[in-house]
Amino acid sequence: MDIKLTESQMAAIRNAGVDIEKSRAQALLSTDEVGLWASSPEDLTLILKIANATYRAGVPVMTDAKYDSIYVRELERQDPSNEFLTAVEPEPVFESKTVELPKRMLSTEKAYSAEEIQRWVNRLVKAAKEIDLDLTDLNIRITPKLDGYAAYDDGKKLYTRGDGFKGQDITRAFKKGLKIVDDGERGSGAGEIVIKKSYFDENLSGYFENARNVQASIISEKKIDPKIQKAIDDKACVFYPFSSLPSWQGNYKEFLEKFSEILDSIWNSVDYEVDGVIAEATNEALKQYMGSTRKSHRWQIAYKVNADIAKVVVKEVIPQTSRTGKLTPVAILEPTKLSGATISRATVHHYGMVKAKGVGRGAVVELVRSGLVIPKIESVIEKAKPEIPEECPSCHSHVVWDGDNLFCPNTTNCPAQAENTIVHFFKTLGNVDGFGPKVVEKLFESGVSSIYEIYRLNSEDFQKIGFGKKTSENLVNQLLASRTIEIQDWRFLAAFGVPRLGEGSSERILEHHQIKDVFGLSVNDLIEIDGFAEISATTISEGLQNIEKEFKLVYGLGFNLKSSRTSKSSENLPLDGHSIVFTGSMEHGARPEMEQEAKKLGANIGKSVTSKTTVLVTGKNVGEKKIASASEKGVRVMSEAEYLAMIKASDSNPSYD
Known part of the structure; x- marks a missing residue:
């Protein structure tokens, strides 16, 4: 090649x-x-x-x-x-000056098999015995290995990893609007600049070849592309501190016994590119004893899956229409065995790539698959005539180009867009089975084209459409169950698939407003809620108007919704009405655990002090400047002990088991 x-x-x-x-x-x-x-x-x-x-x-x-x-x-x-x-593989930013890092940043030793992980654990056990550490205290923490741009934030400057000793000052990324994930605080140490996979696929994949292009632009001195600036403003591009990553933690024996299960769970725990998992010992004495090489810490390892690569012949390229109208090219391949699975199809990046690279019937492509990762077409070895559709495969409307993407403009009457919206609804509800793509497709073919219409069907209606008697009865029972089984109101709202209104955003809105009132919210009302910028608020507001009629029809069927807001106020919970920010290192539980417990007691949780904050709970290592700043804003500052005493006085003492 x-x-x-x-x-x-x-x-x-x-x-x-x-x-x-x-x-x-x-x-x-x-x-x-x-x-x-x-x-x-x-x-x-x-x-x-x-x-x-x-x-x-x-x-x-x-x-x-x-x-x-x-x-x-x-x-x-x-x-x-x-x-x-x-040596540490360098991460240079060529137009920036080199400066000494506030803390050494190393690469991570890599493992590609369970045997290598076992050998690493054996080294931990050997070292633990050498320092007389009780093996019941030999715990391991597992986090996803983000595939972003490594950096270090000391609260004043943001540095690239560089060669591990010296990096470049890229604080300008924060000046461009880059935020800490979940509106966290600066000064959280090592992490990665990343972009949400879902956002990249939805908004940027037609303009940039990969997420690395976006990350490089964020830290560059050059003028930033408006599309990337929008991603920053929408908080899709963030700095993700390693300390904030979702994790599994347990004894080393449990880690080895449940390795595959843990791997699968952690690998898929974030909406960012992940190329492995990081395993590390948590005992500080053990970490200090084991130390590090010039390149990596001995107490830490990255597990990555070997990539299988094959040359494959493309049989044809077919389009698929998503619920947003974007046509995704899917290459149908000669069946090929990769990473233990037979692969017969792979998604091509976008139709711009199909056209530029010559992906069509008879093309020879290089296919790569790494374990759990979806197979990718790495490159085109032998080009063919590109197969570009002229119409939507679902509604046969003439398609239009937008950048490198093809779109179906028929947003109201395109079956694929409507079908995928319904599949998304039942999948997001998560309390019933039965309404997958094949069932929904069959309903559409019979003229049933909305969520409300599906709920109006009885057993005889399903039988007339072509379902068997038993299946029809099961489908009716499933619909009834979806209305009677209690679900969170934010999950119900998110199920309607409004752009930018996923489960997290829905929950934040419904912590402040009743679900029946969301259609009366203005853009400014949404901006007032932590986590919503003007662009995302505008998009959500417009999307809510588009689904209002369907929403009210479905909502009127009487779903058993657990209200995020009323569940707090009606029970007279001790922290109801408080907006609390936790900062510093806590003794009685990890910060996420304390935040979750406070939320159960009625509080709204913030990641940084704002005019809406009522209480700042301080742990260890909190700067006086931060405390003074909160006091100036009229925020009540409490130590961790004072906060726990307040909770105890309310007979709602939290536990951190």
């Missing part, structure tokens, strides 16, 4: 200090699999340096999975003491 490097890729290579001619670089990257195993360590190192430079600059020549599981592994086999393998 011949690789042709672009000027931007060559600029990234040169800026990284890799002295190589373009023709030589292209020849190295075009090495086939047989040639790769015969390559010298020097050539492999050059390939890795080129790949690292282009990846960090947002113009990658290969996927991260391919980089790790093929090229790094081969260099480790040939030359395990190679300097490239023992």
Whole structure:
């Protein structure tokens, strides 16, 4: 396969200090699999340096999975003491000055098999015994390994990881509006600049090849693209501190016994690109004893799944219409075995890629799959005539281009858009089965085209449509159950699929307003709620008007909704009416646990002090400036002990088991 490097890729290579001619670089990257195993360590190192430079600059020549599981592994086999393998892989920002990091930032040792994880745990056990640590205290914490841009936030400046010792000052990212995830506070240490997968796919995939392009733009000195600025304003691009990541924690024996289960849960726990999981010992004495190499901490490891790569022939490319009207190209492939599964189809990025890369019947593509990751078409080896649809496969309306994406403009009468909206409704409710894509498609073919119409059907109606008697009775019972089984009101609101109004946003709104009142909320009313910027508030407001008629019909059927707001006030909970912010290190429970408990007691939880905050609960290591600032705003400042005493006095002492 011949690789042709672009000027931007060559600029990234040169800026990284890799002295190589373009023709030589292209020849190295075009090495086939047989040639790769015969390559010298020097050539492999050059390939890795080129790949690292282009990846960090947002113009990658290969996927991260391919980089790790093929090229790094081969260099480790040939030359395990190679300097490239023992140093932190640099993350340069070429137009920025190098400064010393406030705290050393290292890479993470990688494992690709359960056997390697077992060996790492054995090292932890051995070290624990050497310092007489009770093995019942040998606990391991697992978090998702974000695939973003590593950085460090000390509260004043934001730094790139650089070489682990020195990085670049990229505080300008915060000046562009970048926020901490969930409106958290600055100064949270190491983390990654990331963008939500769902947001990228929905809004940016037609304009940028990958999320790395977006991340590179955020930290660049150059003028930011308006679409990326909008993503920042919508809080889709954030700095995600590692300390805030969802996690599993338990004893090392439980970790080994439930490794597959934990892996699956943590890998899919966030709406951001993830390329593995991080496992680390939690005992501070053990961590200090084990220390680190020049490149990584010995008490920490990243588990990544080897990438399987295959050359596959495309049989055809078919379009699929989403509930937003975007047409997604799906390549139907010659069945191929990858990572233990037979793959016969893969999504192409967008129709702009189909056109530019020549993806069509007879094309030969390179398919990559890493364990749990959905298979991706990595590159096109042999082009074919691109297959571009002229009409929507669902309603046959003439499609239109918007950037690199094709859209069906028929938003009101396109079956696929309506069908997917109904499937989304029942999936989000989450309290019944039976109304999947095939059932909904069959209903549509018979003329049933709305959620309300489905709820009006009886057993005889379902039988007339073509369902069996038993199936029809089950479907009616499922519909009844969906109305009688208690569900949260925010889940019901989110089920209608309003853009930007997912489950989290719905919950925030309904903590402040009754569900029956949401259609009377103005854009300003939404902005008043923590977490809503003007752009997202405007989009939500417009979306609510579009679904108001259908919503009221369905709502009128009498669902058993648990109100997020009234459940607090009606029970006269001790923290009702309070907006509380927790800051610092807590002793009686992790901060997320204390926030959750306060929420159950009626409080609204904020991530930073605003004019709406009523109480600031302070743990250890909180700056006097932050406390003084809160006091100036009229916020009541309480120590953790004072807060717990207040809760105890209300006979609602929280537990942190």
